[in-house]
Amino acid sequence: MGKLFSGAEIVFKVLEHHKVEHIFGYPGGAVLPIYDELKNHKTIKHILARHEQGAGHAAEGYARSSGKPGVMLVTSGPGATNAVTALTDAYMDSVPIVCISGQVPTHLIGTDAFQECDTTGITRPCTKHNWLVKDVKDLARVINLAFEVATTGRPGPVLVDIPKDIQFKKTKFVLKSKNKKKLNGKVNDKVSINEVDQVINLMKKSSKPVFYTGGGVINSGPEASKLLRELVSLTGFPITSTLQGLGAYPGDDPLFLGMLGMHGTYEANNAMYNCDLMINIGARFDDRITGKVDEFSPKSKKIHVDIDPSSIGKNIKVDLAIVSDVESFLKTLNKRFKEKNKDFLNSNKSNISTWWKDIDKWRQKKSLNYKNSKEVIKPQYAVQRLYELSKDKDVYITTEVGQHQMWAAQHYKFNKPNRWMTSGGLGTMGYGLPAAVGVQVANPGKLVIDIAGEASVLMTMQEMSTAVQYKLPIKIFILNNQYMGMVRQWQELLHEKNYSESYTAALPNFVKLAEAYGCIGIQAKKPDELDEKIKEMINVNKPVIFDCLVDPMENCFPMIPSGKPHNQMLLGPEDEKEEVSDEGKTLV
Amino acid sequence: MGKSKSAYSEPGKLGKLENHIIVVWVDNEAGVLARVAGLFSGRGYNIESLAVAEVDKKKHISRITIVTSGTPQVIEQIKLQLRKLIPVHKVADFKSNDQKILFKELALIKIVSSKKNREKARKVCKKYNSIILDKSKNSFVIQVTALRRDIDKLIETLGPLGLVSASRTGAVAMTRGSEIFK
Structure with a gap:
């Protein structure tokens, strides 16, 4: 017994x-x-x-x-x-x-x-x-x-x-x-040589290729990211990533076009629209990515590599479907690619040179630019400064959901996988603060920052108490614009600036709130004090709530308006005005 | 901006709807039918009829037969989503007009009427493998097996002949010949 x-x-x-x-x-x-x-x-x-x-x-x-x-x-x-x-x-x-x-x-x-x-x-x-x-x-x-x-x-x-x-x-x-x-x-990760050869053939025939990679690369493990980097360097093809895939490929690399989708860069979205070969590795053609499905990347052959068979063909029909884990797919592909194509990078250069010229032209638009100010902190500027002042460390970033999340995705550059935790599919406001708690538990001694909005962070603010109890020095960097910024932006664009219930009156004093929880509160109001305060935040070995007062009316650009294809982006407030006046005309 | 007043795209062109019979082999465990039915309702798929019963007592395997309609893309999704469910072993899919497949539905029908009308009703039922299960002075209960649309027609015909109650199963399906679905 x-x-x-x-x-x-x-x-x-x-x-x-x-x-x-x-x-x-x-x-x-x-x-x-x-x-x-x-x-x-x-x-x-x-x-x-x-x-x-x-x-x-x-x-x-x-x-x-x-x-x-x-x-x-x-x-x-x-x-x-x-x-x-x-x-x-x-x-x-x-x-x-x-x-x-x-x-x-x-x-x-x-x-x-x-x-x-x-x-x-x-x-x-x-x-x-x-x-x-x-x-x-x-x-x-x-x-x-x-x-x-x-x-x-x-x-x-x-x-x-x-x-x-x-x-x-x-x-x-x-x-x-x-x-x-x-x-x-239900587990399938067998890739056949035949499938890999089809991929290589399509790659060789393409003159306008683009890699479109997603969270599947991250989920497959760090080795998948390494293999992805190798594949991109073997081919010299441009690469763009979904929100969830950021960090799988270095954000500051010249072959990286930035994030794609609704708030993706002009070059990434135009590359997706105009390419002749799209290689989707571990992404799922989400509606924030595709925009109008009927006009999504009309001229391209599409390869889709996904571990989940039901992700393939759900939203977008593809020409070559491969059900596989990303790592095992890339391992097979890279090996075969190197055997069959010696010096492909150089021999294929002229084949895709016009394509790169197109991309450079789109890049010239500098779609992430914004008008900076000396009076008021622009949220994009705050994220850029945060990036510059923390990039020498191994930083883990979480976010809440809304404008600040998109600005973080656009302006914070990730070089490693598993460093970026954001709620993409469900879009859960209140995700970032508790997520930061979990990240810090898993990674003691590392710098963990939640880039937050003041509305989101109030949904799960109680977890500051958890951070204090377990001495988790997470940094809550709030881009405080007093609005549910993304809601306000949509109301501006679609509902004639009727800002119905998107303004939060009676916000708490975040510095005092921090003190009440037993952590550090810091507030920044002006651009010229930002750097010094960010440094102060990074250097404190305690949980911090950083109240960064930003321009309340700033909008997140570029954007693909609803129901539009990738080649019709709004780049900034000027575009927006034109569009609205067009609508005005049709009303008359 | 365009006419769209939404943060979502507008619906694209709809494909042509097809009728399919989906057969699912599942572990007969608590909640399995809710998982399958929930998948259909949660993702907005149709269920026109549903038939379930255990078919392998030893391995506790149930066979679920679902009649559904959708665009080819939706039908494909139904199969792929079903295969992801942990208790699902295999999924088969047949077009409802597939000649290689036998489809049958069973109905129990109660007729209460005059002798003359009862006679008429029995005659009408004859070509549907009818069996009288119960008889009384002024009524009978008859069992028929046929295709869905035939039973629809039959019920319509029997209405004026004294049909008071009809109970129907969902369709079940089987391949013709010696082959089975692997």
């Missing part, structure tokens, strides 16, 4: 098996046995969030900056429903999260018991898979499988719902060594 373990012990035994070092959570009635067991497992540190959504985003930041799955632990009912936003966020952005939730005892399920909710029902559409464990004998197998599902194929969140009586019940602990069942064939 082997030793018997309680459900709560089994939870930790499986976590230990997966070498989990940190869990983010919040206790409550239905998870108390698991919390009680915490004291017996010294290798696992629990980070107490102030809200389950915060725990979830922290787990996301942890996962995205470390490449390991993030683990969260919440109670039943409100604990689980509060986690839903973070789970959905992780689902949209393919972040591996294992969420363990407590549930009311099995005999009370379905009786509307205290803090009961149908957790697996609620989280079914926002997880890759979820389980309600009704028999303690299944627990070890299920949690083990949960880790496997979360981390294989296209990563994503999973949830294991454990009723309280199951946490107490005892059973033998059996964990099959390395469960290699093929998950019904």
Whole structure:
């Protein structure tokens, strides 16, 4: 007769098996046995969030900056429903999260018991898979499988719902060594030489090629980024990246065209529109990228490499579909490419020289330019200064959602993968601060900055308390324009400047708020004091809330207005005026 | 700006709708039907009919047959999304006019009427493999198996002949010949 373990012990035994070092959570009635067991497992540190959504985003930041799955632990009912936003966020952005939730005892399920909710029902559409464990004998197998599902194929969140009586019940602990069942064939990373040869043929025939890379490169691991850099240097082709892919390729490299999409650069979007070969590696033709689908890149052959078969052909029809993990695809491609094409870079130079001339012409537009001011801090200037003053360090940037997020993506240059954590798919305001908490937990001693907006950051501000408790010196750099800036911008463009409810009156005094939390508050009002204050922020080894007062009416350009193709961008306020007067004419 | 008053693009041209039968082999576990049905409703796909039952007692495999319609792109998405679900083993897809496939629906129909009308009703049902399951003084319950549109027609015809209740299954499908779907 082997030793018997309680459900709560089994939870930790499986976590230990997966070498989990940190869990983010919040206790409550239905998870108390698991919390009680915490004291017996010294290798696992629990980070107490102030809200389950915060725990979830922290787990996301942890996962995205470390490449390991993030683990969260919440109670039943409100604990689980509060986690839903973070789970959905992780689902949209393919972040591996294992969420363990407590549930009311099995005999009370379905009786509307205290803090009961149908957790697996609620989280079914926002997880890759979820389980309600009704028999303690299944627990070890299920949690083990949960880790496997979360981390294989296209990563994503999973949830294991454990009723309280199951946490107490005892059973033998059996964990099959390395469960290699093929998950019904859901993991696929076999690339054939034939597929790779087709890619190479298309590359050789192309005179206007462009690489369009995304978060799949990051998710595939640091080796994928290295291989991508090698591929680009072998070909000399221009490369653009989605919001999630930033950092996979150096942001300051001359072959990099900047981010593409709704707020992407003029050169990136025009390259996408005019190219004759688009090589999509680990991106998903999101609607913020494609603009008007019917007019998306009309003249190009399209190659799409994605680990998720359902991403291919969902929005855009492609000519060559390859279902694969990015790293294994690039490994095969690069090897074959080098064997078959000696000195391709030089021999192909003249073939794509006109294309590069076109691109240089678009670059001349300098679409990220803005009119700087000596009186008031321009938000773009603030991000640029932050970049210049921190770039010599290994910096991790998180963001909230809105204008500041786009300015951060445009003006902060990333050179390494896993340094940029932002909510792209779901667009979750309030993501950045708790994400920064998770990033700092995973990367002690590194500089972690949340480039924030004042509206977003107030949604999860309570997590400053977490940062202070665990001495996590995160920097919250708020571009404070007193508006929900992106909402205000759309209202200006589309709703005749009716700024309905997008202005926040009665904002808190962020410096005093920082002090109330026990961290440092810094405020900058004028451009000439910005550098000095940013340096002060970077040099403090404590959490900081930096209130950077910026021009409240600045808009984020360039942009592709809704329903337009890539070649019809607005570059700045002047374009906007012309467009509006055109509309005026049609009204008359 | 253009006419669009939205942060989203306007819908593009719609492709032609096709009718398909999707067959899904799944682990027969709690919540699996909700996962499949939820995928359809969550992504805005149609379910015209649905039939589910366990077909392998040992391995606990259920076979779900879904009749749906969509553009070729949507049908492709349905299959790919279904294959991503963890309890799904395999997915087959047939066009509803595919001659290689047998489709059948079953209906139970209750007729309450005069002897004359009951006689008429029985005659009408004959060509649909009808079986009388229950009889009384002034009624009978009859089982028919046929294609969906035939049963539709039959029900229409039986209306004036005393049809008081009809219960129908969703369609089930099977390939002709010795082949099976791998």
